[in-house]
Amino acid sequence: MSENIVSLKNVSYSYTDYDGAETRVLKNINLSIKKGEYVVILGHNGSGKSTLCKLLNRIIIPSDGDVVCFGINTRDESKELELRKNVQMVFQNPDNQLVEAIVEEDVAFGPSNLGIKNPELRNIVDKSLEDVEMSKYALKAPHELSGGxxxxIAIAGVLAIKPKLIIFDEATAMLDPIGRKEILGEIDYLNKKKGITVVNVTHHMKEATLASRVIVLDDGEIKLDGSPREVFSNLEKITSFGLDVPQSLELYFNLKSRGFKFSNDTKVPLNPQ
Ligand code: ADP
Known part of the structure; x- marks a missing residue:
């Protein structure tokens, strides 16, 4: 089995408000992620998903316990740059992540800040745009593009840094169904074809079915952790965590609560008399 690239041991996190009062939003999290996994972290708003992600690339450091990513303890400030080269994030609103006026300049932003110069820079930018199938938009302004x-482009900017782990923090939340499909396809491609370890944070239950592993977070604690088959085998339990339930599942529960019995041999007559 492949190696652990992320390890959280007894991790808790508390935010401190203006009066100095502390609110604990992550409680005693123990979690390892292996190279090549496609992990979906599911949880309703406020369950602690973003806080967990921010711990992985040192946007915040734990109040208690340790986070180790790629052998680097995130408490070690001197290793921040090395850590961030390995762990990159894509956020909900691409407008906040796109900083330059032209697409290709935006993609070049990260690697040029790392000191990479032409011709290597040019190659990296071209390859990153190719990976997200956006080469023909290289000279456009980001504001001319759709949300997806x-x-x-935000993903291309992240790819240009050549990270080993990409965290998508509600990256599909602001997109229409077409944009969402594009990004989910892209996430799948990066994981399956480029071998990048992926963490996709979402409150959409449907997105979890695409992953190799699903973690359900509720009230700052890991409540379920397993393959989609394991986690979804108890539908009643998973829907009790306040997640967005797909319409078909809602229909299933409504029918079930009215006494409808489902069985494998339930047949719907094609031409009812
Ligand atoms: P999620 O990503 O699941 O919506 P978050 O990690 O953003 O959850 O938030 C978890 C809890 O922490 C929520 O109750 C939220 O209000 C609180 N929280 C998040 N960010 C801050 C902050 N900067 N200061 C104080 N509380 C915060």
Missing amino acids: QKQR
Whole structure:
């Protein structure tokens, strides 16, 4: 089995408000992620998903316990740059992540800040745009693009840094169904074809079915952790965590609560008399 690239041991996190009062939003999290996994973290708003992600690339450091990513303890400030080269994030709103006026300049932003110069820079930018199928938009302004296209440029910017782990923090939340499909396809491609470890944070239950592993977070604690088959085998339990339930599942529960019995041999007559 492949190696652990992320390890959280007894991790808690508290935010401190203006009066100095502390609110504990992550409680005693123990979690390891292996190279090549596609992990979906599911949880309703406020369950602690973003806080968990921010711990992985040192946007915040734990109040208690340790986070180790790629052998680096996130408490070690001197290793911040090395850590961030390995762990990159894509956020909900691409407008906040796109900083330059032209698409290709935006993609070049990260690697040029790391000191990479032409011709290597040119190659990296071209390859990153190719990976997200946006090469023909290289000279466009980001504001001319659709939400899904902008998010793909944000992903290209992240790819240009050549990270080993990409965290998508509600990266599909602001997109229409077409944009969402584009980004989910892209996430799948990066994981399956480029071998990048992926963490996709979402409150959409449907997105979890695409992953190799699903973690359900509720009230700052990991409540379920397993393959989609394991986690979804108890539908009643998973829907009790306040997640967005797909319409078909809602229909299933409504029918069930009215006494409808489902069985494998339930047949719907094609031409009822
Ligand atoms: P999620 O990503 O699941 O919506 P978050 O990690 O953003 O959850 O938030 C978890 C809890 O922490 C929520 O109750 C939220 O209000 C609180 N929280 C998040 N960010 C801050 C902050 N900067 N200061 C104080 N409380 C915060």
